[in-house]
Amino acid sequence: MGQEFVQLSLTPMLIGILAAVACALPGNFLLLRRQALIGDAISHVVLPGIVVAFLFTGTVSAWPMMIGASLAAIFAVVLIEAIKRVGRVDAGAAMGVVFTAMFADGVLLLELSDTSSVHLDVEHALYGNLESLIWLAADGWGSLADWTALSEMPPQVGRLALVLALVSGFLFAFWKELTISTFDEGFALSLGIRARLIGFLLVVTTAVAAVAAFDAVGSIIVIAMFICPPASARLMTNGLGHQVAWSTLFAGASAILGYVLAGYAPLWLGAENSVSAAGMIATVSGFILGFACVLGPKRKRIGAAREV
Amino acid sequence: MENFLSALFLQSGYNSALVAIGAALLGIAAGGAGTFIFLRKRALVSDAAAHATLPGICLAFMTMVALGGDGRSLAGLMAGSAISAAAALVLVDWIVRETRLPEDAAIGAVLSVFFGFGIVLMTVVQNMTAGRQAGLESFLLGSTAGMLFNEAVTIAIAGAAAGAVLFLLYRPMTLVAFDPEFAATTGIPVRATDLATMGLVLVVTVIGLKVVGLVLIVAMLIIPAVAARFWTERVDRVVLIASLMGGVSGYLGAALSAAHPQVPTGAVIVLVAFSLFVVSLLLAPARGVVASVFRHLRFQRRVHLRQGLLALARDEPIFDRLTLKVLRGEGYIRGDGVATLQGRATAANALRDEARWEVAREMHLEGSLSGRFDGLNAIEDVFTPDEIRELDRQLGGRIAVVS
Amino acid sequence: MKNVVRNRFEIVSEAGQLTRGEPDTSKALAIEGLTVAYGEKAAVFSLDADFAAGRMSAIVGPNGAGKSTLLKAALAIVPALSGTVRFFGLSIDQARGRVAYVPQRASVDWDFPARVVDVVMMGLYRTLGWFRFAGANERSRAMTCLQRVGMEDFAERQIGQLSGGQQQRVFLARALAQDADLYLLDEPLAGVDAATERTVMEVLKGLKSEGRAVVCVHHDLATVPAYFDDVLLINVRRIAAGPVGVVFTEANLQKAYGGRLAGTVAAPLPVGGH
Numbered sequence: 001m002g003q004e005f006v007q008l009s010l011t012p013m014l015i016g017i018l019a020a021v022a023c024a025l026p027g028n029f030l031l032l033r034r035q036a037l038i039g040d041a042i043s044h045v046v047l048p049g050i051v052v053a054f055l056f057t058g059t060v061s062a063w064p065m066m067i068g069a070s071l072a073a074i075f076a077v078v079l080i081e082a083i084k085r086v087g088r089v090d091a092g093a094a095m096g097v098v099f100t101a102m103f104a105d106g107v108l109l110l111e112l113s114d115t116s117s118v119h120l121d122v123e124h125a126l127y128g129n130l131e132s133l134i135w136l137a138a139d140g141w142g143s144l145a146d147w148t149a150l151s152e153m154p155p156q157v158g159r160l161a162l163v164l165a166l167v168s169g170f171l172f173a174f175w176k177e178l179t180i181s182t183f184d185e186g187f188a189l190s191l192g193i194r195a196r197l198i199g200f201l202l203v204v205t206t207a208v209a210a211v212a213a214f215d216a217v218g219s220i221i222v223i224a225m226f227i228c229p230p231a232s233a234r235l236m237t238n239g240l241g242h243q244v245a246w247s248t249l250f251a252g253a254s255a256i257l258g259y260v261l262a263g264y265a266p267l268w269l270g271a272e273n274s275v276s277a278a279g280m281i282a283t284v285s286g287f288i289l290g291f292a293c294v295l296g297p298k299r300k301r302i303g304a305a306r307e308v
Numbered sequence: 309m310e311n312f313l314s315a316l317f318l319q320s321g322y323n324s325a326l327v328a329i330g331a332a333l334l335g336i337a338a339g340g341a342g343t344f345i346f347l348r349k350r351a352l353v354s355d356a357a358a359h360a361t362l363p364g365i366c367l368a369f370m371t372m373v374a375l376g377g378d379g380r381s382l383a384g385l386m387a388g389s390a391i392s393a394a395a396a397l398v399l400v401d402w403i404v405r406e407t408r409l410p411e412d413a414a415i416g417a418v419l420s421v422f423f424g425f426g427i428v429l430m431t432v433v434q435n436m437t438a439g440r441q442a443g444l445e446s447f448l449l450g451s452t453a454g455m456l457f458n459e460a461v462t463i464a465i466a467g468a469a470a471g472a473v474l475f476l477l478y479r480p481m482t483l484v485a486f487d488p489e490f491a492a493t494t495g496i497p498v499r500a501t502d503l504a505t506m507g508l509v510l511v512v513t514v515i516g517l518k519v520v521g522l523v524l525i526v527a528m529l530i531i532p533a534v535a536a537r538f539w540t541e542r543v544d545r546v547v548l549i550a551s552l553m554g555g556v557s558g559y560l561g562a563a564l565s566a567a568h569p570q571v572p573t574g575a576v577i578v579l580v581a582f583s584l585f586v587v588s589l590l591l592a593p594a595r596g597v598v599a600s601v602f603r604h605l606r607f608q609r610r611v612h613l614r615q616g617l618l619a620l621a622r623d624e625p626i627f628d629r630l631t632l633k634v635l636r637g638e639g640y641i642r643g644d645g646v647a648t649l650q651g652r653a654t655a656a657n658a659l660r661d662e663a664r665w666e667v668a669r670e671m672h673l674e675g676s677l678s679g680r681f682d683g684l685n686a687i688e689d690v691f692t693p694d695e696i697r698e699l700d701r702q703l704g705g706r707i708a709v710v711s
Numbered sequence: 712m713k714n715v716v717r718n719r720f721e722i723v724s725e726a727g728q729l730t731r732g733e734p735d736t737s738k739a740l741a742i743e744g745l746t747v748a749y750g751e752k753a754a755v756f757s758l759d760a761d762f763a764a765g766r767m768s769a770i771v772g773p774n775g776a777g778k779s780t781l782l783k784a785a786l787a788i789v790p791a792l793s794g795t796v797r798f799f800g801l802s803i804d805q806a807r808g809r810v811a812y813v814p815q816r817a818s819v820d821w822d823f824p825a826r827v828v829d830v831v832m833m834g835l836y837r838t839l840g841w842f843r844f845a846g847a848n849e850r851s852r853a854m855t856c857l858q859r860v861g862m863e864d865f866a867e868r869q870i871g872q873l874s875g876g877q878q879q880r881v882f883l884a885r886a887l888a889q890d891a892d893l894y895l896l897d898e899p900l901a902g903v904d905a906a907t908e909r910t911v912m913e914v915l916k917g918l919k920s921e922g923r924a925v926v927c928v929h930h931d932l933a934t935v936p937a938y939f940d941d942v943l944l945i946n947v948r949r950i951a952a953g954p955v956g957v958v959f960t961e962a963n964l965q966k967a968y969g970g971r972l973a974g975t976v977a978a979p980l981p982v983g984g985h
Contacts, residue, residue, distance in 0.1 A: 031413055032823065032824070034410055034412055035412070036410075036412045036413040036416045037352055037355075037412050037415065037416050039416065040352075040355070040416055040419065040420070083534075083589070086589070086597050086600065087537070087538065087589060087595065088595065089346075089534055089537065090349045090351070092349065092350070092351045092352040092412065093346050093349075093351040093352075093530055093533070093534050094534075095352065096351050096352055096354075096355065096526055096527070096529075096530035096531070096534075097527075097530055097531050097534050097582070097585060100523075100524055100526055100527030100530070100531065100578055100582075101527065101531070101578060101579065101581075101582035101585075103523060103524065103578075104524055104527065104574065104575040104576075104578035104579050104582070105575070105579065107449055107524075107572055107574070108571065108572070108575045108576065108579065111570060111571055111575075112570075112571065126427070126448070126523075127427045173841070175844070176836060176839065176844070179825075179833075183819060183820075183823045183825065183830070183833070184814060184818070184819045184833075186783065186788050186812070186814040186818060187812060187814055187833070187885075189787070189788045190786045190788060190807075190810070190811075190812035190814075191807065191836050191837060192804065192807040192837070193836070220420060220423055220424045220427055221424075223416065223419065223420035223423075224417075224420035224421060224424055226416070227413055227416035227417045227420060228417050228420065228421065231409050231413045231417055234408065234409065234824065235407060235408070235409070237824065238824045238825075238826075238869040238871070239824055239825070239826070240823075240824045240825060240829075242824075243824050262428070266432075271432075271435070272435070273431075274431075275428045275431040275432055276427045276428050276430070276431040278424070278427065279423075279424040279425060279426070279427030279428035279430075279431065280424070280428050281424070282420050282421055282424020282425070282427075283421060283424050283425045283428055285420075285421065285424075286417065286420075286421025286422075286424070286425070289417055289421070293403060293406065293407050293409075296407075298408070299406075299407045299408065300407065300408060301407070301408035301822050301871070408822055604751070607748065607751045608792060611746050611748070611753070611756075611757075611792055611793065612793060614757075615744060615746070615757050615793065618757075628744075628793055630793070631793070669966055669969075
């Protein structure tokens with residue numbers, strides 16, 4: 001059990017947890033700022049980003065693609081903001097215009113360019129390939145202390161750990177600014193907080209988390225983890241710090257449960273093949289949200305809605 | 309190019325022609341239906357519906373296979389997708405009503421969970437030995453290449469039906485989108501009309517699956533509506549223009565992709581629609597960027613000109629660079645900042661108008677002037693010459709005091 | 712109508728040279744020729760206004776007259792098309808620490824996951840450095856402010872559970888935590904209960920007696936003479952400004968409100984001193 005688990009399941013699970021938590025953390029603020037769907041938009045525009053990066057570099061190595069995807073995400077966010085302001089349309093519509101057009105662009109570029117030699121396709125972009133991120137160099141739990149074995153780990157582990165540290169660092173460093181400008185932007189501006197810059201940095205952080213997670217697990221998990229764990233957490237507590245803690249817990253639980261269910265549940269049911277882990281993680285997060293909607297202690301709204 | 313032209317004029321085969329007509333009808337229905345949800349600020353609800361079709365498609369396929377078919381019946385798959393999309397819409401509604409979560413979070417949660425579950429089912433389907441599952445992925449991005457004749461007919465008929473429903477419900481939907489409260493007072497059932505709108509969105513989504521694919525169908529609902537909004541301030545015209553743009557996008561996109569079968573239809577249709585959007589964003593005279601920037605600059609100039617003239621009339625120093633520039637440009641001051649003769653005369657007129665306004669406001673206390681005394685409305689635009697003469701008479705001795 | 716495009720912070724010599732003048736520090740807030748537009752409609756046009764320290768001032772005018780916009784533009788929350796704003800003779804960025812702003816209660820989502828004391832501690836933001844979080848010291852300062860508005864028993868309450876009047880008191884406590892020299896309040900008495908109105912006015916009068924400046928956007932004409940020393944009447948443009956006894960006349964109000972005045976105040980109009 002030990003060796004097989006470490007070789008085949010430990011790293012995918014770890015990657016799933018890291019990706020889920022890295023997305024859920026900024027998701028808490030996006031939820032409170034009525035920007036929950038920005039994660040949806042970003043995860044769609046990642047595709048044109050990596051295709052363009054591929055066309056430039058001609059390789060499928062990770063870093064150029066992540067940079068390309070991040071730039072595409074930032075470009076999309078700026079475009080959404082510009083259309084919102086200039087066109088005086090609501091955020092949802094502006095997002096809908098930008099991310100669909102960019103995604104279509106990605107699909108078109110992908111089909112028109114010769115990517116047949118490399119593993120780059122829309123399906124992969126949508127649901128990733130978590131199951132394949134195995135750690136063959138490991139021969140048991142002891143490998144965690146073995147440098148040569150560790151260096152053979154899928155690089156996504158290190159990348160996602162770095163991104164998670166970055167995301168946590170951002171939230172920690174700007175916690176006060178994020179909180180005040182999310183609750184009361186006018187007041188934040190009167191204090192001299194550069195609320196719009198903070199909002200933009202939050203979106204950039206979101207984009208970085210989305211891109212790193214996307215590389216490992218595909219865009220479904222990304223969208224689901226931005227929204228479902230924070231939304232479930234909001235229904236559990238009325239404290240912002242507690243909400244963030246709950247969302248981390250829910251994200252981790254979704255990743256573990258989802259991965260296990262995808263791998264083993266079909267076998268228990270008598271089927272021969274496992275199902276998509278990414279899809280299952282999203283499904284589990286949905287079930288957690290469903291329970292929170294029905295049973296969450298703070299599920300009902302008490303305060304009056306914003307009038308303006 | 310030749311291929312494209314022949315496809316454009318419906319010369320490249322019966323199937324392609326049918327697909328192009330179907331896509332155009334779909335575009336018209338999508339543009340119209342999309343306008344109504346866009347105006348109600350619920351554009352992305354359609355994204356939830358679109359992504360939520362995936363589990364329905366897979367379940368319908370599995371059911372049809374279990375019943376002994378090969379699972380490829382387009383009508384059956386469309387029925388399944390409609391059911392799961394409707395379930396998603398009901399769920400979004402329920403979450404917003406029953407919990408504290410806002411609508412955007414509900415949309416995102418439902419969208420991602422349904423889609424994730426759909427992917428799980430998709431992997432199940434791929435592992436099934438029975439049925440011919442090969443085509444299911446094509447619903448992600450749409451594909452009209454190799455479409456069967458009866459599929460093309462299904463799409464054309466459904467597109468025509470959606471267009472007809474749009475035509476029939478056009479008036480109540482317009483009224484509800486424009487002002488739901490007012491619509492209710494005129495006896496229009498708002499809730500039922502909203503439901504009908506969502507129903508139309510659902511139908512468009514389901515028809516669009518085969519042509520555009522579920523990831524991009526939302527573009528056909530949103531982009532024409534947002535683009536049309538730049539051209540006019542009237543709801544009925546937005547609907548009309550959006551339908552037109554949707555129809556053109558659908559038709560052109562389908563024709564282009566018929567000429568180049570390796571190009572995915574959905575992506576091309578969306579990019580045609582987006583090009584129309586970009587043109588509208590930049591050039592539309594009503595709300596386009598170029599027109600807006602021009603109007604803003606003109607407005608800013610008017611403000612500075614007015615402030616500058618009043619300052620001149622009162623012999624106050626002017627420091628604002630833009631004010632100086634505007635005055636200089638009009639020839640009201642010289643390069644060294646001293647007022648010209650013409651400047652003095654115009655400034656005196658500005659001051660006289662201020663005094664006239666003062667009198668006018670005392671005479672018209674009933675409030676009919678509210679909002680017009682913002683310093684920027686010329687008095688000649690508000691009052692007739694006779695009224696201005698009366699103002700001047702009232703002003704009489706006072707003018708000496710002001711100047 | 713007084714000067715429109717004038718700028719007393721800058722002086723022109725005989726030769727036309729521009730030099731900096733002494734900043735006028737006697738005015739808590741001095742606004743010169745401020746114009747703010749939303750799209751192509753002027754919300755505030757070429758407005759001049761002064762607010763003195765140690766005075767209670769009201770900004771009064773009909774709906775859409777630009778009262779809230781005036782405060783927001785002064786604080787650079789919305790951009791101005793033209794004009795100069797000085798706080799104690801300083802620019803807004805230099806004076807942030809001395810100015811407290813209380814937005815309209817309805818401008819925020821009270822469903823935000825925070826307790827009353829958390830909101831009040833937001834007022835201490837400028838005293839906390841990077842990576843410093845509110846601790847026991849901040850908490851006790853927040854509690855003192857809550858006591859001043861009679862809300863100390865609600866410190867641990869979720870903000871969504873508060874009534875309108877209680878929300879207003881929390882906002883006032885947050886402003887008190889800022890310990891500012893100038894308080895700008897947007898409709899602090901709109902839709903609050905009588906007890907809250909009394910508390911708010913007591914606190915504001917206390918601030919005034921300490922020599923601070925208090926400026927309120929105010930909607931209730933009947934209480935203007937009783938509550939305020941000075942009044943600024945606006946309707947996009949400035950109608951009149953000065954001590955209540957001089958400026959708050961029926962004629963000026965008619966000018967500001969036009970026909971909409973009828974029914975706004977219980978007749979007869981309170982005119983003159985109090």
